[in-house]
Amino acid sequence: MLKYLLYAVYALIGISLGAWLFPELITLLPFEVPRMFNNILVYGLLGVILFYLLFGWTLKHAYNFLKKSEGYLLSRSLTEIVFATLGMVLGLVIAVLITLLINTLEIPLVGEIIPIVSAVIFGYLGFIIGLRKFSEVLDFFPKSKNEQKGTTFAQKKFVDTSVIIDGRIVDIAETGFLEGEIIIPQFVLDELQLIADATDPVKREKGQRGLDMLNKLQEKNQNISIEAVPYDKLDVDQQLIDIAKEQNGAILTTDYNLNKICQLHDITVLNVNELSNAIKTVVVQGDVFELFISKTGKEENQGVGYLEDGTMVVVENGEQLINQTVKIIVTSVLQTNSGRIVFAKREKK
Helix, strand or coil, rough: HHHHHHHHHHHHHHHHHHHHHHHHHHHHHHCCCCCCCCCCCHHHHHHEEEEEHHHCHHHHHHHHHHHHHHHHHHCHHHHHCCCCHHHHHHHHHHHHHHHHHHHCCCCCCCCHHHHHHHHHHHHHHHHHHHHHHHHHHHCCCCCCCCCCCCCCCCCEEEEEEHHHHHHHHHHHHCCCCCCEEEEEEHHHHHHHHHHHHHHHHHHHEEEEEEHHHHHHHHHHHEEEEEEEECCCCCCCHHHHHHHHHCCCCCCEECCCCHHHHHHHCCCCEEEEHHHHCCCCCCCCCCCEEEEEEECCCCCCCCEEEEEEEEEEEEECCCCCHEEEEEEEEEEEEEEEEEEEEEEECCCCC
16 A cells, blocks of 8 residues: 555656646757647656656665654554654744744745755654653643552563563563553564574574563563664664663563663663562561472481472471471571572471
């Protein structure tokens, strides 16, 4: 449809060009043109042929540009598009006012160039400002009671490759705790594809798992979208930081280093590992529960078991209890850089 529309636009430009240009050219000829050729239909047809000969090669580029623009606009919310349009209209109004002012000066040539230049510049600036700053514009309007009680506009969330491969994001998204739009930038999808196509079997398995997790994520959440973002090189971390800063969004990741870099750039980070640590089962000294002892510990006569969230429990004198489920009592809890370790002993009957 878009291609046929472009053909029609080019044809209309060619007809207009022919109707304007050829009557002027005919007056310059040293001979009289036959009457059957000296009419507006012939001029229009010649104009279309001439225009396609000169500028037909631009059709492909114009089509690609419009398709990219279409993808860019479809990835935006309706609110963003409305504010961007209003910003562009305001920019064009400013351009008209500047043009009227310049025309009063009656400067040759300048009065013809300034309207076009100012319309392009101010129209573009208005569109970009409306698109990028619409959330700040909304702050000028009175807030409803619900908003005054603390309801805020949900940030866009950009997904990192690591969090897709990790897979826990699927369950988190299914619970409904993640509000707002969740975006997978195209460069993240491209990196995931590269990992899935790697010759290293470990990397290839991770990449294929990531693609499977991404399919599940899209199936279970309607707010997931893939955003076509132009990029020069596949530096995913830097691209994520740039797009999050540009669109005032947050980054979903499990990457420790990316987490730290985002903090330096004052970007909101939603780290799945930190979330997992925050919701781990809380056990304190004196708690009694049943535990399956699965293996021996590092020290002599120790047994080791694990809570449902993966927290390691070291049981004193538990070596002889391996492969048994016994009641234990917590004696102490140690917090380390890698997580918590619970120390316990068998409860006396």
